[in-house]
Amino acid sequence: MGSILAIVDLYGRVYTYTTVNATIPSATPSGEYLLRVEQIALHMAQQANKAQFYIACSQISITGGGNGTPGPLVALPGAYRSNDPGIMVNIYSIAPTAYTPPGPAVWTGK
Numbered sequence: 001m002g003s004i005l006a007i008v009d010l011y012g013r014v015y016t017y018t019t020v021n022a023t024i025p026s027a028t029p030s031g032e033y034l035l036r037v038e039q040i041a042l043h044m045a046q047q048a049n050k051a052q053f054y055i056a057c058s059q060i061s062i063t064g065g066g067n068g069t070p071g072p073l074v075a076l077p078g079a080y081r082s083n084d085p086g087i088m089v090n091i092y093s094i095a096p097t098a099y100t101p102p103g104p105a106v107w108t109g110k
Contacts, residue, residue, distance in 0.1 A: 025109025027068025046090035
């Protein structure tokens with residue numbers, strides 16, 4: 001895990017957040033990238049168009065990169081459909097280990 005950040009609002013409520021560390025594969029070529037992190041709320045996803053997406057993006061610059069070929073690549077919007085497995089799913093009827101996230105496989109640099 002990463003660091004812990006605490007924020008106090010105007011009413012004295014304290015919110016804590018734990019950052020998560022991620023490693024970008026060393027084979028990633030140098031260049032400009034959009035790093036996109038998604039969280040999908042699935043509590044109502046057994047109904048069409050009820051999954052809730054929470055997205056954060058950062059523009060990052062990779063220098064001294066490798067000579068890998070990231071893939072598979074996707075276009076956004078358009079990478080997902082509302083009825084894809086992992087988006088339209090009844091999480092109350094499957095084991096947590098049976099859930100498969102939507103989208104292509106994560107590129108590991110190999």
